[in-house]
Amino acid sequence: xxxxNCAALVVVCLALVGCAPSATPTPSPTTxxxxxxxxxxxTPSPVPSPIPTEGPIVAADLDGLLVDxxxxxxxxxxxxxxxxxxxxxxxxxxxxxxxxxxxxxGYETRYLMIFQEGDATxxxxxxxxxxxxxxxxxxxxxxxxxxxxxxxxxxxxKGSEAGDLTNIDGMGAGSxxxxxxxxxxxxxxxxxxxxxxxxxxxxxxxPSTTADTVHLRPFREDTxxxxxxxxxxxxxxxxxxxxxxTYDRTSNSYLxxxxxxxxxxxxxxxxxxxxxxxxxxxxxxxxxxxxxxxNRPVLGSVGTGTAQVFMEGRxxxxxxxxxxxLEPTLILGPDGAELPLIRGRxxxxxxxxxxxxxxxx
Numbered sequence: 059x060x061x062x063n064c065a066a067l068v069v070v071c072l073a074l075v076g077c078a079p080s081a082t083p084t085p086s087p088t089t090x091x092x093x094x095x096x097x098x099x100x101t102p103s104p105v106p107s108p109i110p111t112e113g114p115i116v117a118a119d120l121d122g123l124l125v126d127x128x129x130x131x132x133x134x135x136x137x138x139x140x141x142x143x144x145x146x147x148x149x150x151x152x153x154x155x156x157x158x159x160x161x162x163x164g165y166e167t168r169y170l171m172i173f174q175e176g177d178a179t180x181x182x183x184x185x186x187x188x189x190x191x192x193x194x195x196x197x198x199x200x201x202x203x204x205x206x207x208x209x210x211x212x213x214x215x216k217g218s219e220a221g222d223l224t225n226i227d228g229m230g231a232g233s234x235x236x237x238x239x240x241x242x243x244x245x246x247x248x249x250x251x252x253x254x255x256x257x258x259x260x261x262x263x264x265p266s267t268t269a270d271t272v273h274l275r276p277f278r279e280d281t282x283x284x285x286x287x288x289x290x291x292x293x294x295x296x297x298x299x300x301x302x303x304t305y306d307r308t309s310n311s312y313l314x315x316x317x318x319x320x321x322x323x324x325x326x327x328x329x330x331x332x333x334x335x336x337x338x339x340x341x342x343x344x345x346x347x348x349x350x351x352x353n354r355p356v357l358g359s360v361g362t363g364t365a366q367v368f369m370e371g372r373x374x375x376x377x378x379x380x381x382x383x384l385e386p387t388l389i390l391g392p393d394g395a396e397l398p399l400i401r402g403r404x405x406x407x408x409x410x411x412x413x414x415x416x417x418x419x
Contacts, residue, residue: 145183199269206227215227286371333399334405
């Protein structure tokens, strides 16, 4: 892993200017396979400059946002989130720095919300762990919150393979960080919040800040607003939900939708947005030999594969790489170097290899 003081982070602090989209004909939809990936259009990145490490405002470790120093280096909290139909709408998206969305049991999907500078007052429903969720948490040496897990994952979490991850299990030693709500039926009613999780992580012997050995992504400034395209939309299909992203030129971000309807976070009543959306193509299958009586998911999250990075209304052909269970998930640009992202929330949409996505604009 690369120490924090060696990470190629850059300052990202340009204010965005609202611009009305120009009147252009709506392009016809194009269906693209994840593999192979073609570069649609890219804009040269601004010249990097060092991010501030002194003063009261510094860059947050996980998403590059410029925030109060007291928030920027807090221990990352990674929470396994239910995405069964009965679990929606889930709470916590709008406080997360990073969100993974990946296939799980029965081809349903599951989220991993990762928090740092955001004070998430309501997170849930929390659900059981899967090995790839645990390993994404482990690469950040995070506090990993979950409500039990499958046999393979629980064994991995209890072994030395999990590295310096802090295991906050709602069915184990971390149970007091969770509560059940009365408006939903089990197992879709386990909730928590960031304050309770940080307190429990400390009680379990976890650190209070990001470890110096955690690899941090590089970030860059926004390009000038006048250079942004008028529109772009992306549709990512899963077996049990279709996710949409619509580029908003004014905020230089993507508005998220589920099954064609605006995705709103009950925690704050606001539309869910992402500054960067990254589609990762990974081998996926299910296996009924891992645990008797269950058809468990097997995701090829360690290795390398193709990716598409949606940022500032454009798409960049990229590659993802994760060398081992505890190693960082790197996003490499066309030149093979780690791709700098604009600051702000990152959504990873993990799809089975060969999944077709639809792009307009």
